[in-house]
Amino acid sequence: MKGYLTLRPGKRLSSFHLHRKSIWVTVAAAIATLAVAVISLGMGEMKVSPLDVLKVLIGMGDEQNTLLVQQFRMPRVVVGMLVGASLAGAGAIMQGVVRNPLAAPDILGVSGGASVAAVAFLLFFETVSIKWLPPVAFLGATLIMFLLYALAWKKGVTPLRLVLIGVGIKIAASAVVTMLIMFSPFLLQNKAILWLTGSIYGVSWADARMILPWTIGLLLLAALMARRVNIQQLGDDISMSVGSTVQRDRFFLLLICAALTGTAVSVGGEIGFVALLAPHIAKQLIGPSFGSALPLSAFIGALIVLIADLIARMAFTPIDVPVGVFTSAVGAPFFIYLLYRNRNR
């Protein structure tokens, strides 16, 4: 068993088998994410060197840099990482459970469901605390998830048909969103449209604090179910044969996936293709074993959103382009490539 690290702490109490390559690739991705975060914190109209950024992070920066980095730039970077990790986690879960390389919450309209719920909330419940946005988005995502399940997954549909049904749902969702915006007061329209294109412009520490517990908690929950995802990847029959409770596990995993999608959408809007791209990159690097692929996907998702947002912020100053524009620019061609590769399945 070379290439694996066997840990058996506590005599016969516990035992683990860790893939060495996965560990160091994940550590490398984590370091890369932090490095890009530090660079991103220093970039902007007023440049701060990475060293000064680090000083601020450990509480030793001067007053001006601290204000700039901590109050103005950091919320956006932190939210970007959390949103990216949430989307990537949701995508990894969905690809594993549906056993479909084309599946991702944004492609199948689950993000769309979250958007409908979130826009409706923003427009109709203006006075209710914004804290309720993630659960509301989660509710919308969950409803679409089960609609999708009822329509498509019952009898094991082909990848392409699932995508077709998902695209249909997605278009319907965006139509509802457009309608909601049309009938809303002018002032809110602008806000809703900016939010919809997938933008983390102007987020605050309050936003970061709002989604942090959801992202971390849900990803941990998903990690705890890694064995169950792995076995689901082998198909229902095999899962049942080895004594896994397939239907129950799938239900919980899809709930986690919907919740992660809702979390990301509630702050970032629909940032496209991150949920599709990140797990694919992770699996290319270390293989499909979910226990390793989930954390690596999360870091890669964070990295993608960070880099896309950095470009969005810097390339066309003073215009702040929504980050979703850049993730889609990379993601859409990749999606077409995947469609092409799966055309005969």
Next chain:
Amino acid sequence: MHALETRQLTLSYGERNIIESLDLTIPRGKITVFIGSNGCGKSTLLRSLARLLKPKEGAILLDGEAIAKRPTKEVAKRLAILPQGPVAPEGLTVLQLVKQGRYPHQSWLQQWSEEDEKMVVKALEATQLTALADRAVDSLSGGQRQRAWIAMTLAQGTETILLDEPTTYLDMSHQIEILDLLYDLNQTEQRTIVMVLHDLNLACRYAHHIVAVHNQSVFAEGNPHDVMNEELVRHVFQMECQITRDPIYDTPMCIPFSKSRLGAGATAGSSGANAEKEEQKIAVHA
């Protein structure tokens, strides 16, 4: 006690019954092979024995206890099934696949016990995959891939193993390789093996017990020497044949008559089928 038993088992897809009120016993420590024509319900029966399909009526007993009433993880420690044509996710290595056979023996804290390691190493050795352990399953040849899935099933460490057409899509040498492997397992470890096979001659060669499924029930069962005859083939497969002896193993061997290739019937004995063939021949010439 029998390894597996069905009591008044009725299986159905929607309104249509596939198997009706069947009482069947699977002998312990033997190789049992289900034969039958396409769509006769032999795969359905096999799947139901492994609780993958809920019976409409009746019960399945594993070691004398109703399988539906036992926790599924407990069942998984005694019985494994390899379904037809399983697909591994892209990039999954042989080792990662075989490890997952240990699922029923593991928990969140207990993911790689010494017992797990021992069983996985043994399963890889038995299927001669040790050298390929780090290769991706989807990069293997058909025969190797099927061996990897069998290794996973072996790692599960169950006394009873069910396999649905384990030799489909394999060329002849790989078919023999897989069946030899299963035969050895049965001989050396007395595991109970139940499988669906399409090739009657290989079924007769490897099975201790043959079950011919036909018309929602079992047409005949028993030792291949006793049950394999022209009448069974005529009933179950709607095909005329001659049963002779396998020149190497002396097991029954079925040689089918062709309907379109005329002329052969003249030298193949004197059954009713030949008269029919002759009539056809005349009809064609007329």
